[in-house]
Amino acid sequence: MLVMASPNHLVIVCGHGIWLGGPRHGHDEAEWLIESYKAGETPTFVEHIRAGLQVLADDEQAVIAFSGGPTRKETPLSEGRSYANLAAANGYFGLLQSGEDESGTVASQLHPRILVEEQALDSYYNILFSLVAFWRAHAVWPARMTIVSHAFKQSRLVDGHCGPDAIAFLPRTRIGFVGINPPNLPAEFGGTAPADDKKAVMQGAHDVLDHWAVDPHGVGSLLAGKRRGRNPWAIDQRLFAHEDERRRSGLQTRFVGGDMEALTEDGLRPWNEGPASD
Secondary structure, three states: OOOOOOOOOEEEOOOOOOOOOOOOOOOOOHHHEEOHHHHHHHHHHHHHHHHHHHHHHOOOOEEEEOOOOOOOOOOOOOOHHHHHHHHHHOOOHHHHOOEOOOOOEEEOOOOEEEEEEOOOHHHHHHHHHHHHHHHHOOOOOOEEEEEEOOHHHHHHHHHHEEEEOOOOOOOOHHEEEEEEEOOOHHHHHHOOOOOOHHHHHHHHHHHHHHHHHOOOOOOOHHHHHHHHHOOOOOOOOOOOOOOHHHHHHHEEEEOOOOOOEEEEOOOHHHOOOOOOOO
């Protein structure tokens, strides 16, 4: 039986694709459902999972959230669930003790230090839904957070999404970041590809940074519209299941467009106020 220390550290691994399963345990791109522009990147997704598990292994008070909704019409499987499946299929890369039942066989349920977040449709909500999932599971807000994603997204994720104008997980010293870029990026981003390769993708990433700077909660028509376009299974975008849960969380939210829940601009951020009991 696994005994978990009182958790205070949330590790978030942002999903970028969906592993469908297979005998290569994610080490064959044919087992993945990804957009065409992400070709060649699935080994990096596996490294993100491994890196998140390494942070988890190094801190007994950490809990990991594999985050991402079911963004593809071809399958109802979510990014977050597929990442958790891949981690388990690879024996957690030897970094976590596997759960066993009394007979000594591997238990089928999720590892107790792993959360699966299956609602997020962009990087902002990877963080926000994961924070809520941590509170829901452990009845406190995390004191620290580590985000695992592409290195070139650090400014957007940490300075933007977690900054004072958005989620406001403060101060900045409470946030760690593990950035691993795909190898097929231009050299200016630490990759090995010719400058023209993925030029449009990287320009798009720069443009998105500007969009979030103007709309830090992603509630405007452009960013909210992108989320709706990634939601073929009409996944609920409310942060809380009911009003009582919302009240107990201490988080102040608003509804936008009738189908999305967002933080209020200047409302209380309970993760900055000390432990919040459920």
